[in-house]
Amino acid sequence: MLSGEGTRGHLSRTGRPLRTWPTSATALAGVIGDPVEHSLSPALHNAALVDLGLDWAYVAFPVRAGRGEAAVAAMAELGIRGLSVTMPHKAAAARACQRLTPVAERLGVVNTVTNLGGYLVGDSTDGPGFLDALTDQGWGPTGKHCLVLGAGGAARAVVLVLAEAGASRVGVVARRPEQAQEAAALAGEAGTVGSIDSADDADLVVNATPVGMAGVEGDRPGDLPFGLEPKRLGPGQLVVDLIYAPATTTLMAQARARGAETCNGLGMLIHQAARQVQIWTGRSPSVEVMSAAALRELGKRAEQGTLGDLPQLREPNGSL
Ligand code: NAP
Numbered sequence: 001m002l003s004g005e006g007t008r009g010h011l012s013r014t015g016r017p018l019r020t021w022p023t024s025a026t027a028l029a030g031v032i033g034d035p036v037e038h039s040l041s042p043a044l045h046n047a048a049l050v051d052l053g054l055d056w057a058y059v060a061f062p063v064r065a066g067r068g069e070a071a072v073a074a075m076a077e078l079g080i081r082g083l084s085v086t087m088p089h090k091a092a093a094a095r096a097c098q099r100l101t102p103v104a105e106r107l108g109v110v111n112t113v114t115n116l117g118g119y120l121v122g123d124s125t126d127g128p129g130f131l132d133a134l135t136d137q138g139w140g141p142t143g144k145h146c147l148v149l150g151a152g153g154a155a156r157a158v159v160l161v162l163a164e165a166g167a168s169r170v171g172v173v174a175r176r177p178e179q180a181q182e183a184a185a186l187a188g189e190a191g192t193v194g195s196i197d198s199a200d201d202a203d204l205v206v207n208a209t210p211v212g213m214a215g216v217e218g219d220r221p222g223d224l225p226f227g228l229e230p231k232r233l234g235p236g237q238l239v240v241d242l243i244y245a246p247a248t249t250t251l252m253a254q255a256r257a258r259g260a261e262t263c264n265g266l267g268m269l270i271h272q273a274a275r276q277v278q279i280w281t282g283r284s285p286s287v288e289v290m291s292a293a294a295l296r297e298l299g300k301r302a303e304q305g306t307l308g309d310l311p312q313l314r315e316p317n318g319s320l
Contacts, residue, residue, distance in 0.1 A: 027056045028079070029280060032063040032071050032093075033086035038306070040297055041084050044273045047293030048285035056081070056281065068092030076118045082280035083113040084273070090153065097122035106186065107156055112276050123279065126154065127161030129272025130242075136267055139204070139238050142166035147194050147202035149173050149225045151183035154242050155208035162204075163187035171198060173226055196225075200232040205255075207241045212249035224251050235259035244269060245298065270294055 022028075031041040037060065045058035061083075063071040068089030073096045075083055085093040090109035094100060097113060101123040104110045110122030134140070146167045148155050151174035162170050163186065170187040171194020174180035184191035199205055211225040224230065228251070233239060239255035242265035252262040270290045277285040 022057050023055070025055060027054070027081045028059070029056060029082040029084075030059040030061050030080065031084040031086060032061045032068060032089055034063055034065050034088060036060045036062050036086065039086065040269065040294055041086075041273060043293045043297040044270060044290045045084075045277060048274065048277045048290050049281075051286050051289040052277075052281065052283050054281060054283070063089060065089075066092075069096045072096035072113055072120065075113065075115050076120055079115070081115055082276060084276055085111050085113060094122050096120060103127060103160065106160060107153075109153060111272065112279060114279055124157060125272040125275040125279070126157040126268070127164075128275055129270075130158050130268045131161050131165055132271035132275075133263065133265075133267030134204075134238075134240070137238060137261065137263055139261075140165070141204070143168050144203040145169045145171075145201060146204040146206065147171045147173065147199055148183070148206045148208055149196075149228075150208035151176070151179040152208065155206075156183050156186055158206055158208055158242075159183050159191065160186045163190045167204075171195075171202070175226075196228050197232070199228055200234070203237060205233065205237060205239045207239075207243070207249070207251050210243070212241060212243050212251055213245070222250055224254065230254040230258060233258045233260045237261070238263070241265060242268060247298075266291075266294060266298075 031039050033039060039060050042058055042060050049056040049058060065088045069092040072083060072093045090111060093113055094104060094108060094110045097110060097120045099121045100110065104122045104124045107124050110124055112123040112125050114121045141162045142165065144167050146162045148159050148170060151172050159170050159172060167190055169192060170190050171192050172180045172184040173194045173196050177193065180193045184193050207225050209225045211223060233255040237260040239252060239260045239262045241249045241252050243249050244264045244266040247264055252264060255262050270287060274285050274287050274290055
């Protein structure tokens with residue numbers, strides 16, 4: 001039995017919190033970020049941990065920019081079992097780890113830190129989470145032409161995982177050519193700096209820019225990333241937007257209207273979190289339970305009018 005496994009008796013039958021939980025045996029995990037108060041991660045992770053019946057708790061730690069490395073190093077002393085890492089700490093967290101998985105090593109950033117008895121291992125579950133979301137759509141990259149819009153942290157994770165999963169071509173479109181080149185290089189021979197006009201030739205188009213999120217500076221409602229012409233989208237294509245609020249972006253609506261299949265970024269968000277739970281606890285969480293928790297939380301925020309408070313996942317150095 002894993003330590004931390006057992007009944008998590010934090011709610012009474014009436015649903016009221018019990019004073020006996022958490023206890024000194026409760027295992028702790030969390031997310032560090034700045035800002036972090038609007039993170040969906042506590043809702044997703046706690047739903048999974050409760051469902052698994054584990055005596056674990058997951059909290060949000062606001063950690064100021066520049067203090068990420070110290071915060072991650074401290075988890076070894078505090079016995080924090082796992083940390084999710086979000087902006088702006090992903091590169092700093094990688095520096096604080098004693099070992100990086102090969103994917104984290106390639107990307108130079110981590111979104112997951114695991115404390116193995118004081119030995120910190122950094123990993124990145126964003127790319128695999130994205131691939132899981134494609135699998136949910138019944139879509140696989142083998143032999144496919146993929147076009148990734150954007151070259152920041154999310155785009156880099158997507159480019160790498162698409163190439164590793166056998167895409168024949170991975171084009172990257174970005175406004176800074178050197179950034180596009182660097183991201184495309186992650187795909188090895190399959191990687192190219194793409195043109196937005198090659199979208200009509202792509203089997204998969206992924207928006208990994210914030211264009212389409214409410215309130216993005218310089219983004220006019222109705223704009224598509226890089227001035228993409230909707231006529232370039234159509235049947236036989238899958239168009240994925242990594243944005244999940246709003247649930248349907250203008251890009252997705254335009255693509256759907258022209259017969260393309262679409263999906264938003266919620267599946268990726270849920271799957272990357274599910275992989276973290278699996279890494280930390282050794283147990284497979286229910287993706288359905290996590291999805292339901294995410295939708296409940298997003299619904300609550302929509303009602304309260306606080307959806308726009310979701311942070312844009314941007315790091316000052318352009319990494320995820
Ligand atoms: P990032 O590291 O800041 O990268 C953003 C990329 O978009 C950069 O290449 C940036 O170019 C480009 N960009 C920004 N504004 C643009 C504009 N108006 N026109 C064209 N390109 C523009 O951010 P990120 O962490 O990769 O996140 C990108 C998107 O993915 C965000 O919408 C984020 O919410 C989403 N995301 C979703 C998940 C998920 O689990 N669903 C996970 C991570 C990220 P410059 O460098 O030139 O500014």
